Amino acid sequence: MNWTWFHKFGSPKWFFQWADKWGKLIFYIGIALFLVGLVLGLGFAPEDYQQGNSVRIIYIHVPAAMLAQSCYLALGVAGIVFMVWQMKMAPIFMKAMAPIGAVMAFLALMSGAIWGKPTWGTWWVWDARLTSVLILFLMYLGIVAIQNSFDDTKLADKAAAIIAIIGLINLPIIKYSVEWWNSLHQPATFVIGEKPSMPSEMWVPLLFSVLGFYCIVTALVCWRMQTELLIRERRASWVKKEVTKHGV
Amino acid sequence: MTYLSFLKSELLAVFYRKQDTINALAFFLIVITLFPLGVNPSADFLEPAAGGIVWCAASLAILLSVESLFKEDFNDGSLEQLIASGLYLPITILIKLVIQWCAVIVPLLLLIPLFSQMLFLPWSIVHVLIFTLLLGSPALFLVGTIGAALTVSLKRGAVLVLLIILPFYLPVIIFATGAISAAQAGQDYSGQLAILGAISLLSLALSPGMSAVSIKASMN
Amino acid sequence: MQSTLTLSVSNLLIERAERLLCKDLSFEIHAGEIVHIVGENGAGKSSLLKVIAGVLSPLEGELFFAGERITAHRDVLQAQLCYLGHLAGVKSSFTVIENLALHFPAATEVQILAALRSVNIEKYATTPAYQLSAGQQKRIGLARLWLTNKKVWLLDEPFTALDTKGVTVLEEKLQQHAELGGMTLLTTHQKLNSTLHARELSLDS
Incomplete structure (x- = not known):
């Protein structure tokens, strides 16, 4: 397998220019996918025979919950990449990703609460999956806190990476323990490799909005990484060239 | 410096800092007192909640006592000396931790029969509570050490350590209280105890090395 | 060699x-x-x-x-190696002798006292370090140079x-x-x- 593309992402300059070129495109694709998902989901998908129209919030809830988990996975993997290979871009990626992951977890919790009110009759239920997302949210807050607590960037990077790695190891243990502790939530909406249990008019828009969310988050992470890169590499000549190009 | 002389000086340090142990126990007692006063002093509430209350109080007391594990050594230069001594850092961290564990957990276990009576935990269950503390608390100490090592260079790191480490304590708390409620319901609780032991062993495998890396990163 | x-x-x-x-x-x-x-x-x-x-x-x-x-x-x-940093790792709750015993477990009390005499803090041998002045604490670290064979x-x-x-x-x-x-x-x-x-x-x- 050819790994040059991977090494290219390790070069700050190359990444910056790549993100400059593709960031906007990815963002617009994401917005378009999400809008298609919303229009299909809100306008054309059938009502749930039990939950009625309130089920339509899954077009926000499910993608947010999926991203909250994927983002933490990505944080953990980036932490390992940084601690093992000392790759310079990994902590920049983590710095850009952590607050977005926190926002996604928060969004999942809020939309879950709004969905819970008409469905269960309460805003909050201490069931396994809601609790897992809540813990995930707290773990994000921990990483963001540690990233912002040190004056020394190097130490902050290492500390965040170590906590993300421990989190990655802990995630399955926490998930298993919380599930063991209590479960009255409905089973997962999407399981990869299984045919979804809902009609295609419902899951096709969901798929659109999930993909849209992924694209939007990718673009946001790229932009945040660009900002972080400009700050960290401010003494590099390519940054000076890049900044003067925009007439500042 | 040798491992033995380090062990001796750590024992001496714990002896000089007896007040820290007393503080941890007093803190534990205060947290326990909060529940009857703040929620409900009747046996109907306290008996089923006793395991959870003891474990919440223990987690906080342990994390607060571990948080300052390296602070003094960092501030007076002992940590530098330890790194430059050529001793294997993960082993010295483990020595420190075992001593700290003995200093906090042993007195706590001796007081548990008393505390459990204040919470109306039946005598037949007290030994289960002690088993969960014996098997589960090493994991709390080991994971907390990583947080202490990461924040050693911060002037005020206690809240940060609580924020980053407490989520990792949840599985231990869940299985420990699970074992106690299983015992209260007359069910088998050996599975939960085994999981607690497994989590402690996993922490033992990972924590000393990660703490050593964290301490080295904090030196400057 | x-x-x-x-x-x-x-x-x-x-x-x-x-x-x-x-x-x-x-x-x-x-x-x-x-x-x-x-x-x-x-x-x-x-x-x-x-x-x-x-x-x-x-x-x-x-x-x-x-x-x-x-x-x-x-x-x-x-x-x-004998490394004495800006802070020499003097534990304030330990006595002067206890501070040195950590680094030289094999040294006898006579040897330690001789080293303390060289840096002129012999009479504080059993005093806790926190009671000593900054200069005296510095000497606890320096006393190691008289004990070490590094x-x-x-x-x-x-x-x-x-x-x-x-x-x-x-x-x-x-x-x-x-x-x-x-x-x-x-x-x-x-x-x-x-x-x-x-x-x-x-x-x-």
């Missing part, structure tokens, strides 16, 4: 808090030498000692001791908080160490006595 002891550093690059302290630093120290590191405040004198001691890691460069590469693992050097001394500002008599005693000890084939690397803002024949190593570029 001691005459072959050489510590060499090549192309060292040290950074601290994103600030470049030194670049392409190379030097060699042989047995019997005293090297005085000079430089402005913040030039990286303490950091250099810490890098050699293994407390910090250099970003680039190599270190060799007695012919072995020690860049990644300092054990060969640390077995021969060959490589890294001393960060050993003369601060010492009175004139203390300075003379320490300079004599350094002289004696050099004559016995030991090497010393030290930082100080003080002018060293010319009889020490200290070689200056400048960190200012």
Whole structure:
């Protein structure tokens, strides 16, 4: 397998220019996918025979919950990449990703609460999956806190990476323990490799909005990484060239 | 410096800092007192909640006592000396931790029969509570050490350590209280105890090395 | 064999808090030498000692001791190392003797007391360190030089908080160490006595 593309992402300059070129495109694709998902989901998908129209919030809830988990996975993997290979871009990626992951977890919790009110009759239920997302949210807050607590960037990077790695190891243990502790939530909406249990008019828009969310988050992470890169590499000549190009 | 002389000086340090142990126990007692006063002093509430209350109080007391594990050594230069001594850092961290564990957990276990009576935990269950503390608390100490090592260079790191480490304590708390409620319901609780032991062993495998890396990163 | 002891550093690059302290630093120290590191405040004198001691890691460069590469693992050097940092690791709750016993478990009480006499704090042997003044606490760390048989001394500002008599005693000890084939690397803002024949190593570029 050819790994040059991977090494290219390790070069700050190359990444910056790549993100400059593709960031906007990815963002617009994401917005378009999400809008298609919303229009299909809100306008054309059938009502749930039990939950009625309130089920339509899954077009926000499910993608947010999926991203909250994927983002933490990505944080953990980036932490390992940084601690093992000392790759310079990994902590920049983590710095850009952590607050977005926190926002996604928060969004999942809020939309879950709004969905819970008409469905269960309460805003909050201490069931396994809601609790897992809540813990995930707290773990994000921990990483963001540690990233912002040190004056020394190097130490902050290492500390965040170590906590993300421990989190990655802990995630399955926490998930298993919380599930063991209590479960009255409905089973997962999407399981990869299984045919979804809902009609295609419902899951096709969901798929659109999930993909849209992924694209939007990718673009946001790229932009945040660009900002972080400009700050960290401010003494590099390519940054000076890049900044003067925009007439500042 | 040798491992033995380090062990001796750590024992001496714990002896000089007896007040820290007393503080941890007093803190534990205060947290326990909060529940009857703040929620409900009747046996109907306290008996089923006793395991959870003891474990919440223990987690906080342990994390607060571990948080300052390296602070003094960092501030007076002992940590530098330890790194430059050529001793294997993960082993010295483990020595420190075992001593700290003995200093906090042993007195706590001796007081548990008393505390459990204040919470109306039946005598037949007290030994289960002690088993969960014996098997589960090493994991709390080991994971907390990583947080202490990461924040050693911060002037005020206690809240940060609580924020980053407490989520990792949840599985231990869940299985420990699970074992106690299983015992209260007359069910088998050996599975939960085994999981607690497994989590402690996993922490033992990972924590000393990660703490050593964290301490080295904090030196400057 | 001691005459072959050489510590060499090549192309060292040290950074601290994103600030470049030194670049392409190379030097060699042989047995019997005293090297005085000079430089402005913040030039990286303490950091250099810490890098050699293994407390910090250099970003680039190599270190060799007695012919072995020690860049990644300092054990060969640390077995021969006495490092006294800016803070010498004096535990304030310990008595003076207890502080030294940590570093020299094999030393007898007579030996420790003799060392304390050399640095003039013998009468405080059983006093807790927190009751002593800054200068006296500094001497607890320095007393280790009279007890150690290590060959490589890294001393960060050993003369601060010492009175004139203390300075003379320490300079004599350094002289004696050099004559016995030991090497010393030290930082100080003080002018060293010319009889020490200290070689200056400048960190200012």
